[in-house]
Amino acid sequence: MRDLIRRYWRTLTRPSAYYSLGFLTIGGFIGGVVFWGAFNTALEFTNTETFCTGCHEMRNNPYQELQPTIHFTNRSGVRAKCSDCHVPHDWTNKMARKMQASKEVWGWIFGTIDTRDEFLDKRLELARREWSRLKANDSLECRNCHLYDSMDFTRQSKRGGFAHSTALDGGTKTCIDCHKGIAHRLPNMAEVLP
Amino acid sequence: MTPPRSAYGASPSRAPQKIAGRFSGDPARGRHQRPGKAGSAVALEWMHWLLAFLLVLGAGAARAADPVPHKDPFRGDTAFTDHTRPPPLVGAENRDLRRVRSYAMQPPTVPHAIDNYQIDRYANKCMMCHARTRAGDSQATPISITHYTDREGNFLGDVAPRRYFCDTCHVVQMDVEAKVPNTFEDVDAVVRRMREEARSRAATPQQQQKKK
Numbered sequence: 001m002r003d004l005i006r007r008y009w010r011t012l013t014r015p016s017a018y019y020s021l022g023f024l025t026i027g028g029f030i031g032g033v034v035f036w037g038a039f040n041t042a043l044e045f046t047n048t049e050t051f052c053t054g055c056h057e058m059r060n061n062p063y064q065e066l067q068p069t070i071h072f073t074n075r076s077g078v079r080a081k082c083s084d085c086h087v088p089h090d091w092t093n094k095m096a097r098k099m100q101a102s103k104e105v106w107g108w109i110f111g112t113i114d115t116r117d118e119f120l121d122k123r124l125e126l127a128r129r130e131w132s133r134l135k136a137n138d139s140l141e142c143r144n145c146h147l148y149d150s151m152d153f154t155r156q157s158k159r160g161g162f163a164h165s166t167a168l169d170g171g172t173k174t175c176i177d178c179h180k181g182i183a184h185r186l187p188n189m190a191e192v193l194p
Numbered sequence: 195m196t197p198p199r200s201a202y203g204a205s206p207s208r209a210p211q212k213i214a215g216r217f218s219g220d221p222a223r224g225r226h227q228r229p230g231k232a233g234s235a236v237a238l239e240w241m242h243w244l245l246a247f248l249l250v251l252g253a254g255a256a257r258a259a260d261p262v263p264h265k266d267p268f269r270g271d272t273a274f275t276d277h278t279r280p281p282p283l284v285g286a287e288n289r290d291l292r293r294v295r296s297y298a299m300q301p302p303t304v305p306h307a308i309d310n311y312q313i314d315r316y317a318n319k320c321m322m323c324h325a326r327t328r329a330g331d332s333q334a335t336p337i338s339i340t341h342y343t344d345r346e347g348n349f350l351g352d353v354a355p356r357r358y359f360c361d362t363c364h365v366v367q368m369d370v371e372a373k374v375p376n377t378f379e380d381v382d383a384v385v386r387r388m389r390e391e392a393r394s395r396a397a398t399p400q401q402q403q404k405k406k
Contacts, residue, residue: 069310157306158290182310186317 043098047083057113058082065184072183085141085183086130093137124187131176139175146175267373286366293367296380301363302335308366313359320360321353 016024045051053059062082066072071080088094106112113119134141148168153161167173180186265271272278288307295302311319323332341357342350 157288159306181312181317181319185314186312186319188315189317189322 043094046098046101047087049081049083052082055108057108057119061113061116061119062184069183080145080183084144088137088140089144120187124191127180127184127187128192131180134176135174142175142179281370284368284370286368296378298381304361304364304366306366308361311361313361318353318358318360320364324360325353 019027049063053063071085073079087097113122148164151164153165156164163173163178167177168175269278286307286309287305290305292305293303308320313319321337322328323334324337326336328334329336337353337357339349341353344350344354345356
């Protein structure tokens with residue numbers, strides 16, 4: 001094993017005897033572009049709704065619940081897809097989230113959530129995870145679309161305008177503190193402190 | 195026992211048919227016949243037939259003589275064979291202004307939109323603001339003490355199960371034309387009118403006496 005590593009290390013550190021420098025640099029560049037493009041395309045594919053709802057646990061549970069909500073059906077036809085809320089948009093955090101999501105692949109392989117009942121039993125745990133994530137990043141995924149500076153309080157309801165101009169403005173509360181269960185049904189809230 | 199039901203089970207002539215069948219075609223009837231009274235039994239049977247005939251006739255006549263054709267306020271002049279064109283949907287009023295109750299016991303109407311509010315065994319969206327413990331933060335009207343009593347009159351620690359489903363009684367309002375006319379009068383208006391009537395009677399006693 002050690003010999004093998006040593007042999008490869010020697011090959012890598014020695015200058016090339018057969019390929020020209022031009023081939024290696026230009027080939028390396030093109031290869032890098034192709035690799036990066038393929039990687040990004042594959043990554044973006046995992047962000048599509050087709051991919052997310054490709055398995056029955058997502059298609060039958062959260063996706064069905066999303067459809068009657070304002071984030072799917074509304075007057076203007078602008079809508080959010082799964083990754084808009086559940087995957088961070090900037091690269092580092094996105095990579096971190098994608099790595100975390102490998103656990104979801106494990107769950108899919110072993111059928112952790114196979115039935116509706118299993119989903120409902122696990123829902124509080126799943127929801128808590130998302131709530132704490134949004135709480136920690138100050139509801140970043142909400143704010144990707146809903147800009148505080150662009151909110152017209154006079155166009156909001158009296159209650160909404162009041163809450164947004166006080167608690168949200170002061171930073172004492174973030175979106176998810178009040179807007180739980182807007183895109184999916186709520187879990188058993190008996191043990192959740194407001 | 196009864197004659198075989200026709201396919202027109204729900205037709206108005208069903209009841210008379212039933213009566214006729216019961217009295218004429220019932221084989222058990224013979225057991226109740228007393229011996230030596232065959233003549234009166236035959237007369238009785240004829241009377242039943244006559245009664246059934248009259249009932250059928252009466253039902254038909256009542257339908258024919260109906261002077262005002264029934265008009266469904268929701269369908270208007272549309273024939274029942276056609277589809278109506280429903281009015282456009284209207285959103286719930288969302289002004290956050292309390293409305294006057296029409297009578298003291300009326301469950302207050304909801305002055306805001308409650309679209310997609312979840313009220314099930316897992317969560318109650320209304321109670322996230324209207325619960326006793328949430329009123330401080332939300333400044334919403336907390337549910338009244340009547341919502342804590344169970345059917346035996348015991349006061350519970352939280353909302354009673356029979357009062358859990360808020361939108362059974364508390365409903366949103368929409369700004370639409372009332373399809374069914376309503377002549378309801380507030381009790382205050384009734385009392386005021388009666389008082390005014392009494393006052394006008396007292397003001398003109400001679401006229402009242404003349405009438406008598």
